[in-house]
Amino acid sequence: MRFRSVVSSPAQPLRVVVAGAGNMGRAWLAAVTAAPGVELTGVADLDLTAAKAAVAAVGRPGLAIGSDAVELAGQTDAQALINVTVPEAHHSVTTAALFAGLPVLGEKPVAESVSRALSLVAATEVTGELFMVSQSRRWNPQLSRLRAMTRQLGPIGTVTTDFFRAPHFGGFREQMAQPLLVDMAIHAFDSVRFLLDCEPVSAYCQSYNPQWSWYAGHASATAVFEMESGTRYVYNGSWCSPGAETSWNGSWRISGQNGTALWNGDDDPILHMEAAPTIADTSPYSGIEGALQMFVQALRTGQRPSGEVHENVMSLAMVEAAVQSARTGRPARLDDVLTRAYVQAIRTEDRPDVCRVLQNWPSVRAALATSSRHVKIR
Ligand SMILES: NC(=O)c1ccc[n+]([C@@H]2O[C@H](COP(=O)([O-])OP(=O)(O)OC[C@H]3O[C@@H](n4cnc5c(N)ncnc54)[C@H](O)[C@@H]3O)[C@@H](O)[C@H]2O)c1
Known part of the structure; x- marks a missing residue:
């Protein structure tokens, strides 16, 4: 899938809002304020006291805050959103952002369930916006x-x-x-x-x-x-x-x-x-700072980053399969987990445009596999 690119440069940094000012939100705020080529325009949290304390903690007490992340992005002319809310809010905040024309970099897990994750995959196909999930270990x-x-x-x-x-x-x-x-x-x-x-x-x-x-x-x-x-x-x-x-x-x-x-x-x-070869250094980035750099770079170049949502969903499916097996005492097939989530995604989807995209997928594996292999790490 191709996604809309957003031009930015050190002189014209990517303007972002961070949603979620909890423990991990504060780590992201530190990463965003230190990153070259990125400008923080506001911090959103349902708990405005938390948002206020978080902007003060990064030395930006006058920065815009709000309880609705997408509204705040509009008010502050942001070009992208970083979603560090609780997992239960990932789907609603990311969907709203994508449909407001904002690419999203989101914390793991992609959503609170595989079915909600599939809805987000389809939302990127409707909107053409990038949604990248930050699994910070990938950048180690x-x-x-x-x-x-x-x-x-x-x-x-x-x-x-x-x-x-x-x-x-x-x-x-x-x-x-x-x-x-x-x-x-x-x-x-x-x-x-x-x-x-x-x-x-x-x-x-x-x-x-x-x-x-x-x-x-x-x-x-x-x-x-x-x-x-x-x-x-x-x-x-x-x-x-x-x-x-x-x-x-x-x-x-x-x-x-x-x-x-x-x-x-x-x-x-x-x-x-025997005769072990020399292994060259392979990744110039680490942690959430790495994810942020890759997000900015992907938006500039249009090149699909590691963690793009299509490619990330199977990691959450592994969690659901393990939980299902633990509950039933029997092995769980990933295809069964995906099929059940797909049926649920179609049944519970509120947006007709997203539902239509879901219904047109030949299969979940095929939809997720769209050029998902060999995603470039750098
Ligand atoms: N990569 C890692 O190593 C790592 C580590 C910890 C947490 N995480 C992930 O980061 C995310 C946040 O975790 P945390 O520990 O910071 O949680 P937290 O509970 O400390 O903070 C979450 C914040 O989100 C806010 N929030 C909830 N719904 C919102 C909404 N609709 N709009 C705006 N704000 C909203 C809450 O008020 C809260 O302040 C989770 O997805 C978690 O899994 C990742």
Whole structure:
């Protein structure tokens, strides 16, 4: 899919509004105010006190604030919107922005469900605006090196991620039914798709809550995914595992025909194979700063960025498949998850134009795959 480009330059920066002034919103505000070629025009939050405190925290106390992000974008002549609201608000805020002619850079997850995510995919096809989802790990240079190493290993048998930490967040995460799978594991699931350049076929997952857990829902999970290539991806994690904690990125092993690549999540990955080649640096960017630079660049060039919404949806589908399998005790096929979400998306769509686009898709996989492979990272 082609999207509308927006010309900007260091002399004529891209004017953006940030929606959501919570914890992550503040991180984005710091990134936006430090970024070359980007100008912050306003901050929106339903909680105006939070918006006011956030603009003060980045040293811009006089900056425009408001409770409706798209309205604020109109008032401040913004050209794009960064959506850092809670997941339940991603669909409404992003849809409103796209139809107001604003390209969107949004925090993960793309939406609160795959069905709402499909509605957003179709909304970009109606409007021709770019919607890029920021999965911040994709912009980790170490993960990019691990990806380059993975390409040296020949056919890949197994990929594993161990994730063991013991954070006390308080708040909504400690009340969610599946805090680890829904709020955290999506980063690893998105990363494995990026590493292998390959999509998932099925998921089998058990989730559980250790008896000492301070979470109401399941803080631990083990999931096995079969990928299209036949590779098995094993995610083994817990959010109530004190002692010897892994990196927030998890600890990774890629096992292939020619050798193994290891990444502890914090340091450079290591390639274990005979006559290991030198791996060149692969990504010039990192974290949300990287996502922001890629968004600006994509709008300038019209080149599809990594994380463009069509390409991102399967990461959320992996979460839904794992949750479904954990609930039923049976493997979940990704095609079934997508089909159910598609039917739901058509049934619940409010906009006739978006509904028509959804109905005209030959299949969900085909719609999502539209040139989704081999998206350029730089
Ligand atoms: N990439 C990462 O590592 C990472 C880390 C943390 C959070 N996140 C993501 O960032 C997003 C925000 O998380 P957070 O921790 O900042 O949450 P938060 O609850 O601290 O802040 C969210 C803010 O959004 C506001 N909001 C809700 N609906 C809104 C609407 N319609 N319009 C404007 N504002 C609205 C809320 O009032 C709140 O201030 C989530 O999608 C979360 O998953 C990503």
